Amino acid sequence: MRIFIVFTVLSGLASCRTASVQQVNSDIKTKFGFEITTPNKAVFFVENKKSKDRVSDHHLEITDLLYQQFGPATDNFFIAKTNARDFKFNLADKTYYIDVEKLPKRTAMILFDGKHKPIIEYNPKNYRKLIEKIK
Secondary structure (H helix, E strand, O other), X not given: XXXXXXXXXXXXXXXXXXXXXXXXXXXXXXXXXXXXXOOOEEEEEEEOOOOOOOOOHHHHHHHHHHHHHHOOOOOOEEEEEOOOOEEEEEOOOOEEEEEHHHOOOOEEEEEEOOOOOOEEEOOHHHHHHHHHHHO
């Protein structure tokens, strides 16, 4: 039983990868993307067009449903599907940069809660749970 619990916890942590999130200087410019500043919260559904993987139908269905449920944008929270190639997220003392074209999978959700390093989630089954935590 203990092994199962440890495996479950480790699997959950591994699914929310942040390896593609780089801490950078605040003066870095985005090529074709967004700059989000705290205290704003944001969710972006992105697609790495350079990836050879095909777009999952499940990803498309889930993103449409979540956009309808949690959209439209408000002053402090927004959710969007975008073709942006990169993102810059500013906290009070740190700046993070994500290049979508370097993500290891074709589709992902980028989640920024305005307090911590952005999270990149690749599993559509986890999207809703993560959004509800920050909303």
